[in-house]
Amino acid sequence: KQNGLMAQKQNAAFAAMTTNSSCTTGQDACINGSFAQCTGSTFSLTPCSSGLSCFVLPLLNSNGTSISCDTQDDAEARIQAVG
Template sequence: NGLDAQKLNAQFATMTSNDSCTSGAQACVSGAFAQCIGSSWELTPCSSGLSCFALPLVTKAGTSLACDTQSDAEARFVAAGVQGG
């Protein structure tokens, strides 16, 4: 889960709101939650002090996208047994 979330965050870091997308896809773009509507990203900013991250799930396989603090996101990766997010 940790490695999968790291891979997603690396992909998200290169994305912009102008990139094309597949309708229904979700991502973190420029620190905001992004949902693809048609072929365009619709961004929903996180609350102040938070950024969007792909985070490893704890109790089952997979990842989730969430608005979180940088420090809490990093702690979740450490808990998942990987360094960095």
């Protein structure tokens, strides 16, 4: 359940971010549906494949979350599945 709450919180935080948001090298995020990696102090975006968007998803077998490209429906189902 905690993983689902963390995923929801991170997705909400990422929704407010832009490519101009400050970041720390090594930080990953989802920005405008793309996977974002911080190099230096700026985000570099890598678009997801067609039909997919970047989401924070809850891990199922351990504590934490992961960032990956997925469909909106599957991402929502994964978050709901963990409570």
